[in-house]
Each structure stands twice: as structure tokens, then as C-alpha cells.
Amino acid sequence: GDSVTQMEGPVTLSEEAFLTINCTYTATGYPSLFWYVQYPGEGLQLLLKATKADDKGSNKGFEATYRKETTSFHLEKGSVQVSDSAVYFCALGGATNKLIFGTGTLLAVQP
Amino acid sequence: KAGVTQTPRYLIKTRGQQVTLSCSPISGHRSVSWYQQTPGQGLQFLFEYFSETQRNKGNFPGRFSGRQFSNSRSEMNVSTLELGDSALYLCASSLGRAGQNEKLFFGSGTQLSVL
Numbered sequence: 001g002d003s004v005t006q007m008e009g010p011v012t013l014s015e016e017a018f019l020t021i022n023c024t025y026t027a028t029g030y031p032s033l034f035w036y037v038q039y040p041g042e043g044l045q046l047l048l049k050a051t052k053a054d055d056k057g058s059n060k061g062f063e064a065t066y067r068k069e070t071t072s073f074h075l076e077k078g079s080v081q082v083s084d085s086a087v088y089f090c091a092l093g094g095a096t097n098k099l100i101f102g103t104g105t106l107l108a109v110q111p
Numbered sequence: 112k113a114g115v116t117q118t119p120r121y122l123i124k125t126r127g128q129q130v131t132l133s134c135s136p137i138s139g140h141r142s143v144s145w146y147q148q149t150p151g152q153g154l155q156f157l158f159e160y161f162s163e164t165q166r167n168k169g170n171f172p173g174r175f176s177g178r179q180f181s182n183s184r185s186e187m188n189v190s191t192l193e194l195g196d197s198a199l200y201l202c203a204s205s206l207g208r209a210g211q212n213e214k215l216f217f218g219s220g221t222q223l224s225v226l
Binding site for chain 1: 115144146152153154156159166167169201203208209210212213214215217218219220
């Protein structure tokens, strides 16, 4: 069945460092891919999405490119801030009409 | 526009009891999905309701059930609680059926502790 695998955390970075969180997927057909973010004590919020191969989603300085050849959707940001500290979830929306989430990656950014 | 509202925010129950969680979606949204979030398993899909009908179900036992009312508000019920049911239960609403291109809007969740 469809599944999402993302790198385990926690990821600890200093402010202004470069961020990469890896995400790969398994799916039949042509799924849409998402990154959601969960700040402490809150629900998840959509960060960005891509609906077809080679699409790049971007928001708040974060980017991810839908790579069909490597079945990946890695999240990147050039310069992280303390306020980016949160849990990041990669998710897949496919033919099953439900979002399938990865296990989440905790990002801690230190000043 | 008000967001997704989940009540209560925290619940403490004992094994064997039952519990009902409530979710009010964003006005105009017709789909409500429920997820269980635990540190070990991440987010696991429970079910989705659309227009008062369950449209999709995850791999959870029959002790987990839900319903949706005509105003799109949804309730989730867990009977005969087990210690392993301790989790954050998240509700998400969307305009149309949750799926490929729908953006989900999440509530802050109900933290259930089973003692």
C-alpha cells in the first residue's frame, strides 16, 4: 500500500543553518505530496504541497520538489530561525482518499 | 473565520470506560477526518466522514466509531478503553472529500490519557 518514510529526528541546528529533511514515498498512480508543520501545543498546518512530478512547493522560505524518479519530496530551507522549531510531517494524498503521514521529524533550532 | 474546534482539550479516563470526543469543522466544510497521534506510530488515520456518511476507514478495531451530524460537526467514540488508546486525537476538516488535492485544516486535538 501507499506509504511515506521520513528521516528520524530530532534534528538540531543553529540559527541560519541549512535545513534538509528527507522524505520518500511509495504509491501507485500519481499522488500529491505535502509537508505539514506542527508547532508545540497546536494542530498541523499545511506548509506546502506539490501535485505532479517536477512541481516545486514553497512557503515561508521552505521548498520541496516532487521527484518522481527518486520518489522523494525533501524539505529544504536555506536559513532556519528559532521560530521554525516544530515537528514536520511529510504526507501523501493518493487514490485512497486519505492523507498518509510520515512519522514526523522534530526540528530544534538553537540561537 | 473560526478554525477547527475540538473539545475537550484534555481527558483522563480509566481502562474499560468509554469516551466521546467532539469536532466542529470550519464553516462550510463538509468533510471531517480523524487521526490518532502517538510518539511511536505518528499519525494514524481513523476515519473520514462526508455528508453524514463514513467514506473511509483506517485499521482500527470496532471500539473506535464516529458519526457526523447535518451541520457537519463530528463526534468520535472509543468504548472499552485500553491503556494503548492514550494519544492525541486530531480532527481535520476540508471543503471536499479529503484526498489528493484537498488542504486539511487541523484542530489542536484532544489529549486522551487512559489510566
